[in-house]
Every structure is written in structure tokens, then in C-alpha cells.
Amino acid sequence: MARAKPWDAELAASLIDERRDRQGAALPILRALQESFGYVDKAAIPMIAEALNISKAEVHGIVSFYHDFRASPVDGDVLKLCRAEACQSMGCEDLVAHLAAEHGLEVDKSSPGAPLHVETVYCLGNCALSPAALLNGDPVGRLNRTRIDAIVRDARGAPP
Amino acid sequence: MSATVYVPMDSAALSVDAEAVAAAIAQEARRRGLDVRIARNGSRGLFWLEPLVEVESAQGRLAYGPIEPADVASLFEAGFLDGGAHAKALGPTEEIPYLKDQQRLLFARCGIVEPLSIDDYRRHGGLKGLARAIEIGPPAIIEEMLASGLRGRGGAGFPTGVKWRTVAGVQADQKYIVCNADEGDSGTFADRMLMEGDPFTLIEGMAIAAIAVGATKGFVYIRSEYPHAFATFEAAIERARRAGLLGPHILSSIHAFDIEARLGAGAYICGEETSLLESLEGRRGQVRAKPPLPAIQGLFGKPTVINNVLSFASAPWILEHGGKSYAEYGMGRSRGTQPFQLAGNIRHGGLVELALGATIRRLVEDFGGGVKSGRKLRAVQVGGPLGSYFPDSLLDTPLDYEAMLAAKGMLGHGGIVAFDDSIDLARQARFAFEFCAKESCGKCTPCRIGSVRGAETVDKIVAGVRREENLELLRDLCAVLTDGSLCALGGLTPLPVLSALDNFSEDFSAAPARVAAE
Numbered sequence: 311m312a313r314a315k316p317w318d319a320e321l322a323a324s325l326i327d328e329r330r331d332r333q334g335a336a337l338p339i340l341r342a343l344q345e346s347f348g349y350v351d352k353a354a355i356p357m358i359a360e361a362l363n364i365s366k367a368e369v370h371g372i373v374s375f376y377h378d379f380r381a382s383p384v385d386g387d388v389l390k391l392c393r394a395e396a397c398q399s400m401g402c403e404d405l406v407a408h409l410a411a412e413h414g415l416e417v418d419k420s421s422p423g424a425p426l427h428v429e430t431v432y433c434l435g436n437c438a439l440s441p442a443a444l445l446n447g448d449p450v451g452r453l454n455r456t457r458i459d460a461i462v463r464d465a466r467g468a469p470p
Numbered sequence: 471m472s473a474t475v476y477v478p479m480d481s482a483a484l485s486v487d488a489e490a491v492a493a494a495i496a497q498e499a500r501r502r503g504l505d506v507r508i509a510r511n512g513s514r515g516l517f518w519l520e521p522l523v524e525v526e527s528a529q530g531r532l533a534y535g536p537i538e539p540a541d542v543a544s545l546f547e548a549g550f551l552d553g554g555a556h557a558k559a560l561g562p563t564e565e566i567p568y569l570k571d572q573q574r575l576l577f578a579r580c581g582i583v584e585p586l587s588i589d590d591y592r593r594h595g596g597l598k599g600l601a602r603a604i605e606i607g608p609p610a611i612i613e614e615m616l617a618s619g620l621r622g623r624g625g626a627g628f629p630t631g632v633k634w635r636t637v638a639g640v641q642a643d644q645k646y647i648v649c650n651a652d653e654g655d656s657g658t659f660a661d662r663m664l665m666e667g668d669p670f671t672l673i674e675g676m677a678i679a680a681i682a683v684g685a686t687k688g689f690v691y692i693r694s695e696y697p698h699a700f701a702t703f704e705a706a707i708e709r710a711r712r713a714g715l716l717g718p719h720i721l722s723s724i725h726a727f728d729i730e731a732r733l734g735a736g737a738y739i740c741g742e743e744t745s746l747l748e749s750l751e752g753r754r755g756q757v758r759a760k761p762p763l764p765a766i767q768g769l770f771g772k773p774t775v776i777n778n779v780l781s782f783a784s785a786p787w788i789l790e791h792g793g794k795s796y797a798e799y800g801m802g803r804s805r806g807t808q809p810f811q812l813a814g815n816i817r818h819g820g821l822v823e824l825a826l827g828a829t830i831r832r833l834v835e836d837f838g839g840g841v842k843s844g845r846k847l848r849a850v851q852v853g854g855p856l857g858s859y860f861p862d863s864l865l866d867t868p869l870d871y872e873a874m875l876a877a878k879g880m881l882g883h884g885g886i887v888a889f890d891d892s893i894d895l896a897r898q899a900r901f902a903f904e905f906c907a908k909e910s911c912g913k914c915t916p917c918r919i920g921s922v923r924g925a926e927t928v929d930k931i932v933a934g935v936r937r938e939e940n941l942e943l944l945r946d947l948c949a950v951l952t953d954g955s956l957c958a959l960g961g962l963t964p965l966p967v968l969s970a971l972d973n974f975s976e977d978f979s980a981a982p983a984r985v986a987a988e
Contacts, residue, residue, distance in 0.1 A: 334749075337752055341735065372752070378694050395851055395898070432738060432855075432909075433657075435658065435661075437658065438482065439517055448484070451485030
């Protein structure tokens with residue numbers, strides 16, 4: 311997965327402009343911003359409101375509704391760990407406890423500069439090979455403590 | 471002579487190193503100077519055997535699995551290209567009982583074809599349903615769909631033909647086809663597998679629906695947790711356009727139809743049809759009150775057919791073979807086949823397509839082989855996070871819409887999750903409320919507030935605080951959620967809660983007693 315670029319108002323403006331005429335453009339625009347910058351910068355909200363002729367409050371309402379859209383950038387690797395029922399049945403909560411106890415990594419807590427961010431997701435459609443996760447967008451299955459340890463060890467950390 | 475080796479690129483296979491296996495096979499073949507073509511198929515759905523490598527032979531495909539990169543050298547050593555014996559050899563793929571005992575209509579091609587090859591799709595019977603649909607025209611297509619008895623495979627079970635007939639009967643300047651690929655239920659992966667392994671079937675099914683109702687534009691709303699499915703499906707749309715399967719004259723007919731794939735943004739509620747439409751229109755995914763039905767006023771206020779992936783993908787088979795042939799499968803008012811998905815703590819997890827009416831036990835025991843952990847099976851959740859937890863005594867319940875309702879459960883999208891005896895059902899009941907609270911769109915009070923109060927009440931019961939009183943309160947709260955919620959999220963959250971309470975009441979006793987009992 312490509313590293314996120316730093317916030318760039320000009321690039322954001324062109325991403326918005328390319329998509330403003332699509333039907334139901336808000337989500338495609340927000341997705342494009344999130345994919346480019348790794349989050350949706352506050353400065354984008356009035357730009358989107360202007361482009362789509364809706365209020366800033368409405369844009370904020372959309373951004374805050376969906377779990378995917380982040381309010382601040384994330385450095386390092388992102389592990390989206392599934393914590394839904396099928397993964398529960400194979401011990402995903404044990405992995406959550408292990409991450410905290412062994413690696414000091416708390417799920418869904420942002421810690422700037424940490425090499426690995428672990429986020430909760432509910433279902434990745436890999437329920438026969440659970441516990442499952444997405445590591446920087448790539449699927450990982452049959453997770454166990456050993457594989458989690460390896461993921462933490464190999465996490466690349468923030469750029470210098 | 472060149473040999474062909476299949477290595478799946480389904481994301482479940484990728485999650486257990488299929489990419490590294492493919493690379494190792496290519497490298498080993500080069501090292502040995504052998505001419506090997508590596509084909510990338512979807513998954514056969516035998517996930518405990520993934521990565522499942524297959525070799526083309528005179529007797530059909532031969533399977534080896536689960537293969538790790540470290541196994542590759544020994545496969546070549548054993549002469550697997552000629553079907554050589556190996557500890558991981560499984561014989562002819564089609565003869566593996568798990569596959570042989572299924573009734574695959576919808577998933578007949580998945581894992582066999584190369585997902586993005588239209589030629590392969592045609593060679594394996596693709597586009598025959600669409601060709602016949604064009605030939606017989608809209609009223610006859612709808613007759614076939616009605617005759618098939620197909621009911622919405624997303625979970626609601628509404629007759630698909632009736633939905634199509636309604637949209638066909640409305641006059642409008644624009645109509646839409648919307649595919650709900652927001653497969654958020656834990657324990658389900660059939661939509662994902664189909665989009666990754668046989669995407670043209672979905673495109674063909676949507677095109678048939680478009681002709682039936684007179685729609686020219688379609689959207690597929692795919693959840694963002696499925697990045698590979700989205701990428702594969704977008705590529706499939708592009709190829710379908712180039713092959714004339716989509717565009718101004720689909721298969722050289724007078725019918726125009728095109729599809730756009732849209733990615734969700736992480737909201738379980740967007741699997742609810744009206745919430746999905748709101749999201750597609752660029753708003754918060756908040757549930758709409760019905761009526762008006764989406765069939766009358768759907769996307770952008772226009773008449774819209776909104777169906778699950780599996781419902782659309784059933785249409786090509788139905789049109790090719792006739793609705794009556796489809797209705798020969800199944801029982802009672804549940805006709806056709808259902809791709810069941812075996813997941814969680816189970817030895818042989820995977821996709822099992824069978825006629826509706828198979829029992830839970832047949833799936834969990836005969837196909838699934840029991841729990842994986844080696845402990846005792848304690849509970850089976852059917853139908854995703856809003857489905858009921860069944861104890862062993864209810865495993866002979868047939869999996870059809872009516873029988874599941876009678877057993878106070880629901881079939882949902884066909885997901886079956888097994889749990890061993892380490893599960894705490896009070897904790898699962900609490901999780902059901904927590905999940906509902908997290909994913910509630912917030913529009914109606916029972917769901918938004920009731921879910922939070924529900925989790926608190928379970929906590930009190932388990933802690934032994936005014937137990938009887940709180941148990942009564944919990945049941946009362948569940949009644950309010952069931953009767954008063956705007957959509958299925960609040961309306962069905964009581965299913966996992968009450969099934970846990972009714973079938974596993976021992977888990978709800980006060981904590982000290984539970985410790986003593988263990």
C-alpha cells in the first residue's frame with residue numbers, strides 16, 4: 311500500500327473537482343481524500359461543502375458517520391483486526407489481550423509514532439480462516455499469537 | 471508440453487500465503503526448466519484446504535492442499551504435474567466429498583474459471599441466461615423469476631420476482647438496479663467469493679434484471695472491508711464493457727445497461743437497503759421509513775430494484791434452465807439452493823451450496839466435521855450477528871425461511887458460526903447489544919438507546935443485581951426493540967439476546983455461582 315501523502319490543498323481541490331459531478335459524489339470524494347492523505351483533513355470540509363452545494367455541517371455529518379474516515383493521519387502500519395462473532399469463536403479477544411500485555415498496543419487507541427496501529431473491524435469475510443485481519447489492506451488469516459508477534463516485529467514504524 | 475497449475479487468488483487464499491505459493495511454483499518450475507502456466511482462479515470454497523493448488527490432468531483437475539511455500543519443492547519432486555503421490559494429495563477435486571455432496575448451481579463456476587476471462591466464462595456456460603432473457607423479453611423474464619420461487623438471499627427473504635414485477639410496472643424516465651454487496655454479517659463470505667471468483671455471473675444477473683424492469687444504470691455497493699473483491703469487480707466491469715456485455719447494446723440487443731461499482735466506508739447499517747440508498751446518494755447511511763418502497767421510490771427517488779449479490783447471481787441459472795427447474799430444489803416455500811457458509815470454530819469451514827431445507831446438524835457435523843478446537847460444540851449462530859444461537863438440541867432444525875422462524879431464528883444470509891464450550895452466552899448477548907449500539911444509524915430510539923440500556927441490563931443480570939427484575943426488564947426491552955425499531959438492526963438484535971437467554975440460561979446466573987459451577 312502506498313504511503314499517504316501530506317495534506318495538500320491543491321491536490322485535494324483537484325480530487326474534489328474530478329468527482330463533484332458524479333451522482334452521490336460525497337462518498338467517492340471522501341474516499342479519494344482518505345486514500346491520498348490517509349485521513350480527511352478539516353480543511354477539506356468547507357471545500358466539499360462548496361463543491362456539492364451543501365452545508366459544512368452536512369459534510370461533517372457524513373464524515374463522522376462512517377467508521378473509515380479518520381480525522382488525523384496515521385503513521386506506521388495499520389492492522390484491522392476482526393472482532394466479530396466468527397473471529398471471537400477462534401480467540402480474537404485473546405489476541406487483543408496479548409497485544410496489550412506483550413506489546414503495549416491498545417486496540418483503537420491512537421498513539422502517535424507507534425509502528426503499528428490496531429483497529430477493530432467487524433467482519434472481513436474470511437470467517438473460515440479466523441481470526442482474520444487486514445494488514446495495510448492485505449488479508450491475513452489463521453492468526454495466532456506467533457503470527458501477531460511477527461506482525462508487530464516487522465512493523466515499519468513512522469518515517470524518520 | 472505445458473502444464474497448467476491453479477493457485478487461487480481469492481482473498482481467503484491470499485490470507486494464508488497463496489501469493490507466495492504461486493511465486494514458489496513459478497520459481498521452482500523455472501529452476502527445473504519446466505513449462506508451467508500458473509492460472510489464478512477463485513476459491514472452491516474448501517477453506518481449510520487453502521491454499522488449494524490444482525493441476526490440470528487427463529482425469530480432470532487434481533488437488534493438493536493446504537500447500538505452504540515450503541511444500542513446493544517436494545510437490546515437484548513427487549511429480550505433481552503428472553498427478554504424483556504426495557502427503558498433501560487430495561485426488562480429483564470434483565471427487566472430494568465436501569464438494570461432490572453439494573448442489574452447486576450458483577457457485578458452479580466459482581474456483582473453476584479464471585475470474586476475469588470472458589472466454590472462460592462462456593466456455594463454462596456463461597451468458598446463456600442473458601441470451602434467453604433478451605430473446606423472451608421482460609414479461610416472460612419476470613414469469614420465470616416468479617416461477618423459480620427465489621427469495622431475497624440477503625436475509626429478508628422477499629420474493630425476488632415480485633420485487634422485479636413491481637418495478638417493471640412503474641412508469642418512470644429512469645430506473646435503477648442496485649446490488650447490495652455490503653456483506654457485513656459475521657460468518658458470511660459468499661458474496662465476496664462470487665465477486666472475486668466469478669464476477670461475470672453477478673454482472674449477467676444484474677443485466678437480466680435491467681432488461682426485465684427497463685433500467686439502464688446499475689450500482690454495486692461493495693463494503694470497504696473487501697478491497698480485493700472491489701478491485702476484481704471493477705476490472706470485471708471494464709472487461710464486460712469491452713466485450714459488449716455492458717454498454718449501449720448489451721449482447722448486440724436493443725437494451726442499454728451499465729454498472730458502476732461504489733465502495734462503502736465502514737458502516738454495517740449500509741447493508742440495510744434504504745440506508746445503502748442514502749449512502750449511494752452521498753449522505754449519512756440513515757435508514758428511511760417505508761413506504762415508499764424502494765421499488766417505487768428508490769435511488770434518487772426513482773424506481774429501483776435492490777437485491778443482494780446472490781439473488782442477482784441466481785438469475786442467469788434460472789433464465790437458462792427455467793424457473794420451474796430451480797423450484798425443484800428446496801422445501802416448502804423456500805425454493806432453490808442456498809450457499810451456506812461454515813465459519814468460526816469448525817474443522818472444515820467453507821462454502822456449501824445445498825437445496826434449502828438441509829439441517830443445521832448436516833452442515834455443522836457432516837460437512838463441517840465438528841469444532842476445530844477439539845472441545846465440545848456448544849452453540850451455533852445462524853444468520854450473522856442478528857441471528858439466533860442454537861444449542862445441540864435444536865441442530866436438527868431445517869435451514870429454510872419458515873422453519874428457522876418457527877425455531878425463533880432466521881436464515882439471514884446463510885452464515886453458520888460454530889462455538890465450542892468455552893463460549894459465554896451472556897457475553898455474546900452483551901456483544902449483540904454493543905454491536906447494535908456501535909452500528910446503529912441513530913434514527914430510531916429503540917435501537918439507539920435500547921441497545922445501550924440492553925448491554926447495561928445484561929451486566930446487571932450477570933452481576934446478580936436485582937436479577938429477576940432485570941431479566942424481566944431485558945425481555946421487555948427486547949419486545950420494544952422488536953416492535954418499535956425502524957429496521958432489522960434494532961428489530962433483530964433481540965434474536966441473539968433472547969436465544970442466548972432461552973437456550974443457555976445457565977450463563978446468565980450471577981457471577982459467583984458460575985465460578986462455583988466451573
